[in-house]
């Protein structure tokens with residue numbers, strides 16, 4: 093029909109995985125079509141994920157830093173918050189980036205087909221758009237359909253006071269009391285934002301620690317800080333019911349001893365994880381296998397069981413992170429163009445952009461213990477760092493794990509302000525097979541937080557023993 097197109101490579105979804113794959117394939121000479129159901133490109137990350145959350149976290153950081161300056165003799169008055177303007181700032185950042193993607197697509201002649209795409213066969217996707225149905229036939233396909241928040245059966249998700257991360261980023265209002273259901277990265281980042289804006293926060297987490305992927309000692313400084321700021325943090329506790337009434341959302345909790353208690357909140361943010369969109373694209377019609385949870389299995393070249401169809405990003409599995417999606421997208425595109433690429437990264441760093449930030453990559457101590465991997469460690473507490481003391485934030489810790497056989501770096505966990513930026517040096521060290529001497533003998537600028545990586549290596553080597 094009119095508008096039907098043929099692509100050498102079709103990319104389903106325009107998130108960080110999708111646009112990276114589309115751009116790389118186009119740069120390698122392929123005729124590329126990218127299908128997107130949303131009005132803007134960029135997927136979760138740019139529209140309702142990484143970017144808007146970081147814009148708001150920056151605002152939160154400025155507010156709390158101004159508050160804490162009081163202890164150093166600099167007192168500001170209480171901030172006046174204009175939610176419309178704040179929303180405008182966030183939307184402006186998002187718009188600049190998603191608009192940028194339109195330009196980058198045009199520049200590479202990547203054709204955007206708008207609408208909801210579903211497979212109708214191994215070489216065909218049907219796209220339901222506002223102006224009717226179009227078909228896209230293809231030689232090769234890269235599925236980058238991403239993920240969406242998990243909803244819970246016993247929660248009234250249709251009540252506007254029950255929100256997910258997308259709702260939280262909309263900033264409809266600043267609730268007086270907010271429950272954050274789930275103590276993972278996304279929940280805690282949003283808690284950090286609403287706490288700074290003035291909400292009283294309660295966090296409930298099923299596991300015995302917040303950010304369950306990171307080592308307990310590394311999470312501790314964050315836990316200590318938010319304990320001092322938030323109303324309640326319930327660990328080893330589950331939510332068993334949420335009842336909506338005019339008075340608010342009455343939430344029933346159950347602790348690990350089976351005891352129930354309840355409390356009432358103005359808003360409940362559900363942040364209990366994300367589920368892949370693999371089941372929503374009729375992948376079986378192309379012969380692509382999707383597991384019970386909605387994940388699509390791939391090999392190290394990002395190839396599904398059908399050799400001309402690839403999959404990348406959140407839809408192929410954990411960790412659901414933008415930088416993983418981007419890396420996989422480039423691998424898939426290069427394989428489509430005939431290159432012999434594989435996904436062979438040694439690690440994928442994780443960062444919680446909370447205050448303080450928590451970042452880790454490679455092996456964690458918890459993992460090492462569980463798997464019986466031998467390791468030694470170098471730990472540097474930031475209380476001995478001139479830079480962190482000058483920042484008034486000395487609660488951080490930099491911990492490096494080493495292979496006892498050859499002293500190579502095999503893991504890193506950092507907690508503290510800017511930990512997310514600091515983790516990359518450890519990531520590079522691990523990728524390049526650097527050892528403790530490499531990190532210890534590299535001259536780091538003084539005074540910086542990056543020195544803590546150098547000091548942690550020296551603590552391991554024993555070349556610094558007592559802390560200043």
Ligand code: FAD
Nearest residue numbers: 105107109129135136137141142209238405406412413414
């Ligand atoms: P997505 O970004 O999910 O994109 C998939 C796209 O495909 C969407 O645009 C969707 O509309 C489209 N699509 C799906 N199905 C169809 C279809 N059938 N037809 C047409 N279009 C379709 N990660 C980080 O690394 N750092 C962070 O700081 C970070 N912060 C986050 C904060 C929040 C609040 C959230 C929710 C997530 C965050 N993430 C972060 C995770 C990150 O957003 C995802 O890992 C990333 O977006 C995954 O990219 P993707 O390309 O796989 O899919």
